Amino acid sequence: MTxxxxxxxxxxxxxxxxxxxxxxxxxxKLDGPEKIAVAAGESASRQISVLPIIDGVGIVDLDxxxxxxxxxxxxxxxxxxxxxxxxxxxxxxKGAHFELGGxxxxxxxxxxxxxxxxxxxxxxxxxxxxxxxxxxxxATGSFLGKINVARDAQKTDAAQSxxxxxxxxxxxxxxxxxxxxxxxxxxxxxxxxxxxxDKQALFYMAARGLPPExxxxxxxxxxxxxxxxxxxxxxxxxxxxxxxxxxxxxxS
Amino acid sequence: xxxxxxxxxxVGDTEILKGLSLELNAGEIHAIMGPNGAGKSTLSYAxxxxxxxxxxxxxxxxxxxxxxxxxxxxxxxxxxxxxxQYPVEIPGVSNLQFLRESLNSQRKSRGxxxxxxxxxxxxxxxxxxxLKMDMDMLKRAVNVGFSGGEKKRNEMVQMGxxxxxxxxxxxxxxxxxxxxxxxxGSGINAIMRKPDKAVLLITHYQRLxxxxxxxxxxxxxxxxxxKTGGPELALQLEEDGYEAVAA
Ligand SMILES: Nc1ncnc2c1ncn2[C@@H]1O[C@H](COP(=O)(O)OP(=O)(O)OP(=O)(O)O)[C@@H](O)[C@H]1O
Ligand SMILES: [Mg+2]
Numbered sequence: 001m002t003x004x005x006x007x008x009x010x011x012x013x014x015x016x017x018x019x020x021x022x023x024x025x026x027x028x029k030l031d032g033p034e035k036i037a038v039a040a041g042e043s044a045s046r047q048i049s050v051l052p053i054i055d056g057v058g059i060v061d062l063d064x065x066x067x068x069x070x071x072x073x074x075x076x077x078x079x080x081x082x083x084x085x086x087x088x089x090x091x092x093x094k095g096a097h098f099e100l101g102g103x104x105x106x107x108x109x110x111x112x113x114x115x116x117x118x119x120x121x122x123x124x125x126x127x128x129x130x131x132x133x134x135x136x137x138x139a140t141g142s143f144l145g146k147i148n149v150a151r152d153a154q155k156t157d158a159a160q161s162x163x164x165x166x167x168x169x170x171x172x173x174x175x176x177x178x179x180x181x182x183x184x185x186x187x188x189x190x191x192x193x194x195x196x197x198d199k200q201a202l203f204y205m206a207a208r209g210l211p212p213e214x215x216x217x218x219x220x221x222x223x224x225x226x227x228x229x230x231x232x233x234x235x236x237x238x239x240x241x242x243x244x245x246x247x248x249x250x251x252s
Numbered sequence: 253x254x255x256x257x258x259x260x261x262x263v264g265d266t267e268i269l270k271g272l273s274l275e276l277n278a279g280e281i282h283a284i285m286g287p288n289g290a291g292k293s294t295l296s297y298a299x300x301x302x303x304x305x306x307x308x309x310x311x312x313x314x315x316x317x318x319x320x321x322x323x324x325x326x327x328x329x330x331x332x333x334x335x336x337q338y339p340v341e342i343p344g345v346s347n348l349q350f351l352r353e354s355l356n357s358q359r360k361s362r363g364x365x366x367x368x369x370x371x372x373x374x375x376x377x378x379x380x381x382x383l384k385m386d387m388d389m390l391k392r393a394v395n396v397g398f399s400g401g402e403k404k405r406n407e408m409v410q411m412g413x414x415x416x417x418x419x420x421x422x423x424x425x426x427x428x429x430x431x432x433x434x435x436x437g438s439g440i441n442a443i444m445r446k447p448d449k450a451v452l453l454i455t456h457y458q459r460l461x462x463x464x465x466x467x468x469x470x471x472x473x474x475x476x477x478x479k480t481g482g483p484e485l486a487l488q489l490e491e492d493g494y495e496a497v498a499a
Contacts, residue, residue, distance in 0.1 A: 199303065204340035206324035207300050207333075208354035208410065209361075215325075218353065222344025222393075 014087070017142040017174050019057075019111040022083035026057045033063040033089070040067035040093065047236055048086065049077040049243040056082035064090045064098075068122070071097035075231055075240055078104040078112040078141070079247040087115045092125035100129040101227040104164075105247040106139030106171075113142040120153040120183075127157075132224045133164040135171035136251045142174035151182040162192040165223055167216075167251065220248050253278050253450050254299075254319075254418055259310035261291075261298040268294045270475035271310070276418070281444075281451045283461055283486060286472035287494050292454045293337050295472070296420045300334045301327055314418070328354075329361040331417030333410075335424045337454075339403040342394040347406070348376060350394050351413050358414065379412030383439045400427035408439045419444050420452045425460040437463025458490045471498045 007027050008015040038044045051058025058081035066072045070093065078084045090098045098118060106112045118127050133141035141164060149156045164173030175192035197219055205215035224244055231237040254276040261269035268291045276282055286292055298305045299312060301324040312319040314330060322330060342350065356366040367375065380387055385405055395403050404424050411419055421440070425433055441464055444451045453464060461469075461483065469485040470477045471494065478498045479485065489497050 198340075198342075200340050201342050203300075203302050203324060204336065204342070205350070205354070207328055207336075208350070208414065209325050209328035209358035210350075210354050211325045211357060212323075214353060214357060218345050218350065219342065222342070225344055 013178070014115050014117070014144060014146070016176075017111070017113055017140060017144070018085065019083035022057050022111070023059075026054045026059075029054060030059060030061075033061040033087075036062060036064045036072070038064070038066045038070040038072045038096075041069045042067065043071050043073075045073040045075070045231075045233070045236075047075045047231075047240050049079075049240045051078070051081050051084050051086075053081055058084045060086045062088045064088060066090065066092045066096040066098055066125075068093040069095045071099070073099040073101075073230065075101045075228060075236075076103075076114065077240060077244055077247065078102065078114055079106070079243075081112065082110060084110070084112040085115065086113070089117045089119070090127070091119045091121055092127065094122040095124040096122075097125065098127040098129075099230050100127075100131070101230050102129075102131045102143070103224045103227045103244050104131065104133035104135070104141040104143070105224070105244065105251060106133070106141050107136040107251045108139060109137070110139045111142075112139070113144065115142075115144045117146045118148065118158060120147070120149045120156040120158060122150070123152060123154045123156070125153065125156055127159070128230070129160045129162075130227050130230070131160075131162045131175075132227045133173055134167065134220050134224065134248065134251060135164060135173055136167040138168075138170045138172075140172040140174070142176070144174075144176045144178070146178040147180070147188060149179075149181040149183050149186050149188070153183045154185040156183060157187045159187075159189045160191070161226075162190075163223070163226070164194045165220065166194060166196055217245075217248060221245060224248070253315060254452075255311075255313045256299075257311050259295075259298065259312060260308045261294060262306045262308055263294065263304060267308070268475055269298060272472070272476050274470065274477055276450045276452060278450055279447045280467045281453060281464060283453045283455060283466035283469045284472050285455060285469065285486060285489055285494075290472045291475045292472055293422055296334055296337075296422045296452075296454065299327075299332065299420060300324055325357065326361070328414075328416075329358040333414055333416035333419045335404075335407045335411060335419060335421035337422040337426070339395050339398075339407055341396045341398075343396050345394055347390040347392060347394050348373075351376065351390075351410060355414055376409075376413055379409050382412055382442060383409045384435050385409050401429055401432050404428055405432060405436060408436050408443075412439065412443050415443070417448065418450050418452070420454070422454045423456065424453075425455055425457060433459060434463065440464045458486050461486050473498050
């Protein structure tokens with residue numbers, strides 16, 4: 001199904017950091033969101049380490065419904081696109097869990113983003129979102145995480161941890177949580193930091209004989225590993241981590 | 253092995269080393285003592301090539317090579333080991349991975365074959381055993397959550413694994429309990445007291461020098477070596493203090 005919606009503008013909150021020029025070129029060719037339904041009590045997971053690129057633009061659009069007591073784990077890598085966007089809308093049932101782990105690795109003039117809308121529609125559901133960005137050159141990496149907690153969704157526990165590492169002062173990281181909470185017994189923890197590589201650690205590593213590129217790679221590998229620790233399947237984790245490592249090597 | 257002549261080093265606009273000269277030969281252990289803020293750590297960083305420590309005059313030669321021309325990791329590969337006064341934490345990077353990659357980078361730059369995983373683990377076990385450190389600590393992230401004394405002991409395990417020609421140990425004894433000090437002292441002797449190696453031991457305390465007996469003791473004050481003597485100089489300092497001895 002081809003979309004007939006008008007092109008978004010910067011005034012649309014969920015598109016404020018998007019590369020709309022790049023988007024415009026592919027906009028008529030995009031399909032609508034892929035629907036994923038996880039039945040009550042089931043567990044499902046999805047890993048995305050390659051974006052579907054058309055003319056340098058790669059957009060993943062998911063609409064996920066997680067049934068009562070079910071859980072869904074999504075692990076993504078936003079890399080290798082002039083403009084890359086992973087957009088996920090998730091609706092959680094009673095006692096359901098949503099896990100997101102994402103890494104954004106950008107350089108040059110890339111614009112990469114992960115945009116989530118997490119709807120806690122029912123009580124006792126939990127969500128945990130961990131995003132790590134490494135940005136070089138003039139790249140822009142953004143995470144927009146909207147959390148909506150419905151009036152009945154008591155005992156919701158929704159957490160977001162967003163950290164970015166800038167390899168150059170010219171790179172940009174955005175982290176924007178947006179909370180709409182209508183229930184009163186709710187935990188929403190949010191943490192966001194932007195930093196640079198620890199120079200003391202780099203010297204310490206050099207003093208043991210590690211060349212700068214290798215020291216940097218070790219530290220960045222450790223930094224983004226946070227996004228993938230929640231994966232139970234070792235093979236899948238190693239696969240996405242090795243893709244991430246490849247992308248990291250391309251950054252500096 | 254190491255010849256430092258008239259070394260001047262600045263951090264920012266402040267000159268900290270003000271014409272320091274020192275010579276170490278293979279087989280020798282030298283102790284450097286001196287008041288807080290004298291420039292002892294600055295000397296170790298300057299020799300290690302730490303960014304921000306600018307050498308404004310003088311020279312440092314290591315085995316006939318101009319040390320100051322080398323990048324920090326090249327100095328390590330040339331055989332220089334810095335034991336840090338404050339070892340740095342590296343979250344998420346395990347000691348074993350860090351040390352194996354470090355050692356193998358050094359070996360590579362010297363044209364030696366890398367150690368395999370099994371060979372490396374064997375070496376790491378042996379050195380951890382020498383320093384009485386639990387192997388589990390080597391699996392943890394580098395220095396993260398280590399106590400002050402554990403960090404210092406970990407420095408010595410690293411030194412054992414890397415097996416340098418010259419070790420510059422900056423207050424490796426501070427923070428160690430009495431038993432740990434003995435273990436570290438005999439570790440330093442076992443690893444470094446060899447005819448082809450040398451040690452520069454920065455310390456405030458005689459108790460380390462009782463264990464690792466120096467051939468020479470230097471007093472560093474105000475950015476210079478102001479006095480040099482044998483082991484008896486350290487004892488005299490302990491008795492009389494820097495003011496009296498180095499005046
Ligand atoms: N980054 C810096 N910026 C400004 N001054 C500095 C910096 N680093 C060191 N110094 C100053 O240089 C002087 C020498 O410091 P250094 O750490 O070498 O002393 P030290 O002899 O090792 O002392 P201690 O026995 O306390 O370890 C001190 O006065 C210190 O404040
Ligand atoms: Mg010091």
